[in-house]
Amino acid sequence: MASLFFVGGTKMHEIESEYHIPVLYYETLENLITDKDGIYVDCTLGGGGHSEGILKEISDKGRLISIDQDDQAIEFAKKRLEKYGKKWSVYKSNFENIETVLYMAGANEVTGILMDIGVSSTQLDDPERGFSYRYDTKLDMRMNREEVLSAYEVVNEYEEGELVRIFFEYGEDRFARKVARLICQRREEKPIETTGELVEIIRKAYPPRSEKHPAKKVFQAIRIEVNRELDVLKNAITKSFNSLEKGGRLAIITFHSLEDRIVKNMFRDLCTGCKCPKEIPICVCNEKPKGKLVNRKPITSGQDELKFNNRAHSAKLRVIEKL
Incomplete structure (x- = not known):
């Protein structure tokens, strides 16, 4: 499958994937990658679209760790991404277990983490999986x-x-x-x-x-x-943020209001310092903000992407940076 669209209205790009078209592809890479020599994690590998984008952007010194719990997705991505050699590794697990995966991968802190929440187009379109009412x-x-x-x-x-x-x-x-x-x-x-x-x-x-x-x-x-998607998301946000190095970023793409509300509220809480009740005139908790929002409002798809990818209509990207 291939789609052509303009990014920023200036240049035409092509994204090819037999699995599914990654949503907010360029916006994600632009906001996630801050150090081309860094270690990155794609918590939701899927067909490997975002993973390959990260691998193309980082240097030979950089590294990407991908996670997925779907055997079908992992097998497809292995064929697609094996050409990147030791720059890339994949682990079968729920991204709720990111701390365990990073321990197994020998990575204590990472530069950036991506979560593309929801079901891939391939899972939806596979009659045997039972995801679709069609x-x-x-x-x-x-x-x-x-x-x-x-x-x-x-x-x-x-x-x-x-x-x-x-x-x-x-x-x-x-x-x-x-x-x-x-x-x-x-x-x-x-x-x-x-x-x-x-x-x-x-x-x-x-x-x-x-x-x-x-x-x-x-x-x-x-x-x-x-x-257990909402519980998994909450746990994964906490563990992922804790796994970031100073200045590292966590980027999350959501597709419906329940997920986006969780991300918005948890990011806001991480960026808030004092948690004391308003009636107390001075701070006694001494809490400091742990992060800062990279984008005040969620990033959404432009008209060019929407023409080619119907799944992008409800997508929202939020990014937080660890202080």
């Missing part, structure tokens, strides 16, 4: 297929109240109660085994002429629950 296949949605919990267990074993919470909190679905009730009614007859069966149930909870696909929010919510 295909009728077994309920799964596991990013790491070695994990026990899948969408099947969530849909068929969670209590109705827990399903309501997940659909409302993770999917922000106003029909959460009705969807949960219909799921519980159906599974009394027989287990819900496929994405097609689940979509059929969800449709009954929505008005006949909904503008967006009625299953989108519920599928997002189940995927987040199966992969």
